[in-house]
Amino acid sequence: MQDNILEIKNLSKYFGGLAAVSNCSLKIKQGTVTGIIGPNGSGKTTLFNLIAGNLKSSAGSVLFNNENITDVPSYELFSKGLLRTFQIAHEFTNLSVLENLMMVPGNQSGEKLMNALLKPRLVAKEESQIKEKAIEVVDFLNLSHLKNELAGNLSGGQKKLLELGRTMMVDAKLVLLDEVGAGVNRTLLKDLGTAIEKLNKEKGYTFCMIEHDMDFIGRLCDPVIVMAEGSVLFEGSVKDAKKDERVIESYLGRGSKLKDN
Numbered sequence: 001m002q003d004n005i006l007e008i009k010n011l012s013k014y015f016g017g018l019a020a021v022s023n024c025s026l027k028i029k030q031g032t033v034t035g036i037i038g039p040n041g042s043g044k045t046t047l048f049n050l051i052a053g054n055l056k057s058s059a060g061s062v063l064f065n066n067e068n069i070t071d072v073p074s075y076e077l078f079s080k081g082l083l084r085t086f087q088i089a090h091e092f093t094n095l096s097v098l099e100n101l102m103m104v105p106g107n108q109s110g111e112k113l114m115n116a117l118l119k120p121r122l123v124a125k126e127e128s129q130i131k132e133k134a135i136e137v138v139d140f141l142n143l144s145h146l147k148n149e150l151a152g153n154l155s156g157g158q159k160k161l162l163e164l165g166r167t168m169m170v171d172a173k174l175v176l177l178d179e180v181g182a183g184v185n186r187t188l189l190k191d192l193g194t195a196i197e198k199l200n201k202e203k204g205y206t207f208c209m210i211e212h213d214m215d216f217i218g219r220l221c222d223p224v225i226v227m228a229e230g231s232v233l234f235e236g237s238v239k240d241a242k243k244d245e246r247v248i249e250s251y252l253g254r255g256s257k258l259k260d261n
């Protein structure tokens with residue numbers, strides 16, 4: 001049996017009187033690409049914010065590889081290999097693509113002033129290793145031709161690729177993707193999908209991805225989790241989700257049943 005890389009138990013988040021995430025429980029199996037779908041406002045991003053330490057929970061717990069990580073801040077999770085991307089890409093617009101990637105590994109000794117003063121060669125060596133890694137990442141993502149371009153000049157889709165690239169600068173184990181495919185054109189979406197598949201198969205990343213594009217979800221994800229009103233409405237294959245009465249009712253809409261069969 002596959003191990004659970006993530007287990008969420010009775011997790012809740014209240015904003016005033018509103019339960020954005022409500023008594024939510026789910027498990028993500030190691031090695032999967034798990035999709036999360038659901039109507040706007042059903043709590044998907046809030047769930048990611050709680051898992052990734054960007055928000056404090058109101059109740060419940062989160063286990064990562066059986067370790068309790070509830071309310072552990074994002075920078076600590078980052079070093080454990082739990083990373084996320086944001087629904088709105090947040091690149092450094094005035095840095096190049098390569099420089100954006102080189103910003104990611106947080107604990108390089110170049111950040112420590114003492115090292116910079118006393119061990120300049122160590123710092124230079126680490127920087128060149130990080131640069132090499134960044135070049136590997138842009139190659140992997142087919143962004144080599146843009147490596148010296150300012151990130152602010154990239155298209156929306158290319159920024160999404162860069163977001164994915166950031167997760168490749170460290171040894172990620174679980175990556176949470178928040179609508180990484182949204183606003184990305186068909187060709188680039190295909191590249192993005194291929195990159196996700198490759199990272200999953202070749203580097204052993206487990207992915208959990210929020211998406212609204214059912215074709216994209218269908219191509220990449222098994223299983224899919226459907227959220228509604230802050231908790232899990234359905235979990236299973238994409239095929240079964242499309243046939244499920246409650247899923248159709250709350251998310252896919254009546255027309256979808258005929259269209260997808």
Ligand SMILES: Nc1ncnc2c1ncn2[C@@H]1O[C@H](COP(=O)(O)OP(=O)(O)OP(=O)(O)O)[C@@H](O)[C@H]1O
Nearest residue numbers: 015018020038039040041042043044045046047087
């Ligand atoms: N910081 C916040 N303060 C107050 N309410 C919030 C906050 N963040 C989210 N909410 C509310 O919580 C609910 C869930 O929002 P969330 O962003 O998690 O939904 P979502 O499923 O990601 O939606 P979408 O598909 O539109 O991205 C919404 O009603 C939203 O308005």
Ligand SMILES: [Mg+2]
Nearest residue numbers: 044045046087
């Ligand atoms: Mg969202």
